[in-house]
Amino acid sequence: MSSNPLVQFVPYSSAVEAAFWHTLSTRKIDLYKLDDTSHDILGYYSTGHTITSQHATEANISMPARLCLGTGAFDDVNAASFSRLPPFSYPSIGTIKNTNTIEDFKVLDKNALFKEITEQIWQDINSGKAVKNPYLLTRFLLITFADLKKYKYHYWFGFPALVTETSWNVAKNGEIKVISDLWESKDIERFRENYDLFRQKQSCANAGFFLVKRSNDNEIMIGGLSEFDTFFEGCDSDEKIVGFADPSSLPTNPGWPLRNLLVLLQRRWNVYKIKILCYREIPGKKDISQTCILSVEIPNTAKISDECPKGVGWEKNSQGKLGPRSADLAPLMDPTRLADTSVDLNLKLMRWRIVPNLQLEKIRETKCLLLGAGTLGCYVARCLLGWGVRHITFVDNARVSFSNPVRQPLFFFEDSLEGGKLKAQTAAENLKKVYPGSITEGHNISIPMPGHPITSESQTRSDVEKITQLVDSHDVIFLLMDSRESRWLPTLLGASMRKLVINTALGFDTYVVMRHGVKDLDSASKLTGASSSKMPEVKQLGCYFCNDIVAPTDSLKDRTLDQQCTVTRPGLSAIASAYAVELMVSVLHHEKGPVAPADTINDPGSTDISTSTPLGIIPHQIRGFLTNFNNLLIVGQAYDKCTACSDKILEEYKSNGFEFLKRVFDSPTYLEELTGLAKLHQESEAAGDFVWDEEDNEL
Amino acid sequence: MTNTLTQTYLKQYPFLTRQEFEIAAKSFLEQSKKSVREDGGDLWVWNEHEKLKGFGYLSRKSIIQKLKSESLNENFTFITTDDENFEQVEEELEDPSTLNIASETTEYLTVDYHIIYSTSYKVPVLYFNTYHKDGTPLTNDEIYSCLIEPSRLEDIKTAGFHGGISQQDHPTLLIPFYYLHPCETATLMKSIVDKPQSTILNSNNNNLLNGEIPIEGYIRSWLSLVGNVVGLKVGIGYFL
Incomplete structure (x- = not known):
C-alpha cells in the first residue's frame, strides 16, 4: 500500500473584492475604531472549473481554487447572509484580526491565532457540530492591517487543515478520473438534477459536503453528512461515496476542503477507505462534466489521538513564500489618484475621437514657467491644467490686493486680507486645490529691468541667478507681466537657452500673443521663415523687442496711477491667456518645436487641408482687437539690431554675464549703443525729415 | 419566443424612460435565465436602489482571463505586491499532502458589469470595474491592454459607437466606475433598425413597420x- 501515491490537495488561493477593503475601512473608522479584537467574517467559494476564454485567440484556463471575500463579508453569519452569497457558491466562516498598526501586524502571534482556528475545527468535529453544519470544516483566518491613509492593505490568509499522523493515499485502482469515464451520461444527469434539489433544500449552506449512493432501483441518491449512519446501510464499502463541492479545477488533484472532511470521516465513523466525488460545475451552465471521482485510503491501523492535530495552510504570497501580501487600493480610493485618472481619460478621449496624433504625454511632461501671477498668470495656469500639464511654476513679487480676486481666478477674498498674501506662492497653493496632482511652486522674485538701476547688487545678483536657473529648468517660458521692460531679461535668457517663449501683452481692448523666434541651428535648412509663398522669406522669427527701435526703459516713471495699472476689458485676459496656451500646445506638436516656421493665413475656403501640425497652423503673432472682435496673424522677422535677441546681445551676455546685465539695468542706452540702434537714431536725425512713431509699427 | 406574446414599443425609440428601462431590464433578466444552458446568463441580478423605488440596475460578476499583451510597456507594474521584511510563520516541514502549485500561474481578472439607466441620455449605460485577485483595480493602461480585445482596441479608441471609456461615480453605489460613454448609443440603436419608407406616418402603430426593437429586446440587442x-458576450441563447 505504501507504494500508492499520497493524495495531494490543492490549497486555496484567496480572492478579495475591492468592496471588502472598502467595508473594512469604513468599519475600522466608524465601528471598531481602536478595538482590534477578532471578528467573524463570511467568505465563499465556488467549485473549480476551467473557463472558456472570452478571446478567441486564447486557450481555456483552469481557475485557481478561490476563497472569496465580497461585499457581504461583514454581515452577521446567519441563514439570511448565506442566502445573499453569489449563486452557486458555498459559505466559509473566517475570523479576521485587524491590527491597529503595522508593528502590531508584524509582531502578532500568528501561530497562536492559527492554532485557535485549528482547535475550533477539531472541537466541531468531536462535538458533532461539524456533522450537522459541515461548512464549519472550512473555517479560515485572516490577519490584516489597513493603512487607511495610504489605502494600502496588508493581509495574510490561513486555511487550517488538520494533519493526522498518517497521510491519505490514493487507493489501488482508485486514481482520480472525470465522472464521464466512470458513469453513464444518464446517471450523471440524474445526479446533477438530484444534487440541485438537495442543494435547494440545504439552501447552499451545507450543500458543500454530501453523501451519494445508488438505490436498489439504480437511482442516484444524495444525502446529508448527518445521515451517514443510516444512509449507507446495506451498501458495500465500494458503493459508499462521499461528495464535496471542490474548489480545485485540476483534473489531477482534489481541493483543500477534502482534508478536514477526511479527518471527520476517520474520527467519527472510522472510515479508512472511501470513494470521493469532487463536485465541479460551471456556474449557471448546468454542466458538471468536470466532476471527478477518486478513492482514498489510510492504513486501518492509523489512529487519531484525542489531542488536536497540528494544522497547516498559511497562504503563500505571490513569490511562493510564506508571507503576507499587500493590496494597494489607492487608485480606487485615493481622491487624488482618481482625479489623475479622470483627467487622463478625458484628454485621451480628445485624442481618440478628434485628434489621433495628439501628443498628450509630451504636453503632460512639459514644464511651464509663468512669469507673472496676475490675471494672465492665473488664467494661463488654469488652462494648462486643462491640458494635463503638471509642472507649473509661478514668479511674481507682488501681494494679492483687494481688486485681484475678481479678475484673477486663483485668488480669493481671504488671500487679500492682512496686507495680502504673496501672489506667486498663493497661486501655487490654490492651484494645488484645483488639482492636487499638480507639481507647482511660487517664487517671490523681482525681475531686474533695464532702466531700473540696481539698489542692492547682491539682491539683484541672486534674483538673476534664480531666474536664470528657473528658465533653464523649464521648457516653456510664459511672459505674463504688466510692464514691457520686465520682459527683457527673460527674453534674453529664453533666446540664449533656445526655449519656447510665449509672450502675452494686453492693451485696453487689444492684445498680442506671440512666440519668440529661435534660430535654426540646422544651417542646411534656410526655410525657417513664413511658409506661405505670399510672404517674403523670413530667416528667423522675431521677439517682443525686435520691432523696437528704442531700448526698453522705465515705462512706469512719469505715469499717472491709471496708466501704471493695466486697465483692460475684463474678458481680454482670459482670451489672450487661452490663445497663449493653445499656441504653446500647437508648437509642441511641430517637429521643429520653437524653431517651427510661422504659418499665416489658413484660407477657410481653401481645399488644402494639410496643416503644419495635427492641431492646425502655428502663427507667430496673434493680434486681437476686441472692438471688432477679430484677430490678425502677423509674422515679424528677427531684427539684427534687436536689444534682446540679436547675436550681438547674446554674445555680449555669454562673455560678460552679470556684469553686462548690470550695465544694462543701470543704463538702457547701453543696449542701443551695443546694437547700433544709437547710430541708427543719429543717422535718421541727420536725415531729418521724418518723425519716429513710438507706437509699435508692425509689418 | 419571449417577444411574440408581449411586445411593447418604446414611446420614443431609441430613447427609454426610466420605467421603460426597468421593464427592458427585467425582460433581459428573464432571457438570461432562459439562456442558462448557453451562456451561464443566470448570473445577472437586478438590484433595487436602497431608498428610491424605480432606480434599480442590473449587475453581474465575471471572471475572465487576463490578456497577455505584447504592447504592455515596461513601466507597467503589478499593483499586487508582497510585504517584504515580515517574519515568516513557521510551518515546520513542507507538508507532503499539500500540492505545490507554481505561484500565480493563472492570471485572471474579476469584472463587475452594471447596466444603469442614464437620465441625461435616456439610454442604458454599461458600467464596469476590473480587479486583480486581491481587489486592486486595473489602471487605465491595464484596462486597454488586459481587458479590451486587441481587435477592438482601435474601435474603442476612435470611439465609433462605443463612445470611448470614461470614469465617473456609480450613480447608486457612489464609488468610481468605468463606463462606456453613451453619447453614441441612441445613434447606434437607431442605425440597427430597418427604416423602410413608412407611408403611414401618423399611425399609432407604425413602430413595427419601422422595424423598431421592442422594449423586451432592447437590452440584449444593445448589449x-x-x-x-x-469582454461581455451576449450569446445566441438570449435571442431564442
Whole structure:
C-alpha cells in the first residue's frame, strides 16, 4: 500500500473584492475604531472549473481554487447572509484580526491565532457540530492591517487543515478520473438534477459536503453528512461515496476542503477507505462534466489521538513564500489618484475621437514657467491644467490686493486680507486645490529691468541667478507681466537657452500673443521663415523687442496711477491667456518645436487641408482687437539690431554675464549703443525729415 | 419566443424612460435565465436602489482571463505586491499532502458589469470595474491592454459607437466606475433598425413597420453590440 501515491490537495488561493477593503475601512473608522479584537467574517467559494476564454485567440484556463471575500463579508453569519452569497457558491466562516498598526501586524502571534482556528475545527468535529453544519470544516483566518491613509492593505490568509499522523493515499485502482469515464451520461444527469434539489433544500449552506449512493432501483441518491449512519446501510464499502463541492479545477488533484472532511470521516465513523466525488460545475451552465471521482485510503491501523492535530495552510504570497501580501487600493480610493485618472481619460478621449496624433504625454511632461501671477498668470495656469500639464511654476513679487480676486481666478477674498498674501506662492497653493496632482511652486522674485538701476547688487545678483536657473529648468517660458521692460531679461535668457517663449501683452481692448523666434541651428535648412509663398522669406522669427527701435526703459516713471495699472476689458485676459496656451500646445506638436516656421493665413475656403501640425497652423503673432472682435496673424522677422535677441546681445551676455546685465539695468542706452540702434537714431536725425512713431509699427 | 406574446414599443425609440428601462431590464433578466444552458446568463441580478423605488440596475460578476499583451510597456507594474521584511510563520516541514502549485500561474481578472439607466441620455449605460485577485483595480493602461480585445482596441479608441471609456461615480453605489460613454448609443440603436419608407406616418402603430426593437429586446440587442468590447458576450441563447 505504501507504494500508492499520497493524495495531494490543492490549497486555496484567496480572492478579495475591492468592496471588502472598502467595508473594512469604513468599519475600522466608524465601528471598531481602536478595538482590534477578532471578528467573524463570511467568505465563499465556488467549485473549480476551467473557463472558456472570452478571446478567441486564447486557450481555456483552469481557475485557481478561490476563497472569496465580497461585499457581504461583514454581515452577521446567519441563514439570511448565506442566502445573499453569489449563486452557486458555498459559505466559509473566517475570523479576521485587524491590527491597529503595522508593528502590531508584524509582531502578532500568528501561530497562536492559527492554532485557535485549528482547535475550533477539531472541537466541531468531536462535538458533532461539524456533522450537522459541515461548512464549519472550512473555517479560515485572516490577519490584516489597513493603512487607511495610504489605502494600502496588508493581509495574510490561513486555511487550517488538520494533519493526522498518517497521510491519505490514493487507493489501488482508485486514481482520480472525470465522472464521464466512470458513469453513464444518464446517471450523471440524474445526479446533477438530484444534487440541485438537495442543494435547494440545504439552501447552499451545507450543500458543500454530501453523501451519494445508488438505490436498489439504480437511482442516484444524495444525502446529508448527518445521515451517514443510516444512509449507507446495506451498501458495500465500494458503493459508499462521499461528495464535496471542490474548489480545485485540476483534473489531477482534489481541493483543500477534502482534508478536514477526511479527518471527520476517520474520527467519527472510522472510515479508512472511501470513494470521493469532487463536485465541479460551471456556474449557471448546468454542466458538471468536470466532476471527478477518486478513492482514498489510510492504513486501518492509523489512529487519531484525542489531542488536536497540528494544522497547516498559511497562504503563500505571490513569490511562493510564506508571507503576507499587500493590496494597494489607492487608485480606487485615493481622491487624488482618481482625479489623475479622470483627467487622463478625458484628454485621451480628445485624442481618440478628434485628434489621433495628439501628443498628450509630451504636453503632460512639459514644464511651464509663468512669469507673472496676475490675471494672465492665473488664467494661463488654469488652462494648462486643462491640458494635463503638471509642472507649473509661478514668479511674481507682488501681494494679492483687494481688486485681484475678481479678475484673477486663483485668488480669493481671504488671500487679500492682512496686507495680502504673496501672489506667486498663493497661486501655487490654490492651484494645488484645483488639482492636487499638480507639481507647482511660487517664487517671490523681482525681475531686474533695464532702466531700473540696481539698489542692492547682491539682491539683484541672486534674483538673476534664480531666474536664470528657473528658465533653464523649464521648457516653456510664459511672459505674463504688466510692464514691457520686465520682459527683457527673460527674453534674453529664453533666446540664449533656445526655449519656447510665449509672450502675452494686453492693451485696453487689444492684445498680442506671440512666440519668440529661435534660430535654426540646422544651417542646411534656410526655410525657417513664413511658409506661405505670399510672404517674403523670413530667416528667423522675431521677439517682443525686435520691432523696437528704442531700448526698453522705465515705462512706469512719469505715469499717472491709471496708466501704471493695466486697465483692460475684463474678458481680454482670459482670451489672450487661452490663445497663449493653445499656441504653446500647437508648437509642441511641430517637429521643429520653437524653431517651427510661422504659418499665416489658413484660407477657410481653401481645399488644402494639410496643416503644419495635427492641431492646425502655428502663427507667430496673434493680434486681437476686441472692438471688432477679430484677430490678425502677423509674422515679424528677427531684427539684427534687436536689444534682446540679436547675436550681438547674446554674445555680449555669454562673455560678460552679470556684469553686462548690470550695465544694462543701470543704463538702457547701453543696449542701443551695443546694437547700433544709437547710430541708427543719429543717422535718421541727420536725415531729418521724418518723425519716429513710438507706437509699435508692425509689418 | 419571449417577444411574440408581449411586445411593447418604446414611446420614443431609441430613447427609454426610466420605467421603460426597468421593464427592458427585467425582460433581459428573464432571457438570461432562459439562456442558462448557453451562456451561464443566470448570473445577472437586478438590484433595487436602497431608498428610491424605480432606480434599480442590473449587475453581474465575471471572471475572465487576463490578456497577455505584447504592447504592455515596461513601466507597467503589478499593483499586487508582497510585504517584504515580515517574519515568516513557521510551518515546520513542507507538508507532503499539500500540492505545490507554481505561484500565480493563472492570471485572471474579476469584472463587475452594471447596466444603469442614464437620465441625461435616456439610454442604458454599461458600467464596469476590473480587479486583480486581491481587489486592486486595473489602471487605465491595464484596462486597454488586459481587458479590451486587441481587435477592438482601435474601435474603442476612435470611439465609433462605443463612445470611448470614461470614469465617473456609480450613480447608486457612489464609488468610481468605468463606463462606456453613451453619447453614441441612441445613434447606434437607431442605425440597427430597418427604416423602410413608412407611408403611414401618423399611425399609432407604425413602430413595427419601422422595424423598431421592442422594449423586451432592447437590452440584449444593445448589449450584444457594445458588451464584447469589454469582454461581455451576449450569446445566441438570449435571442431564442
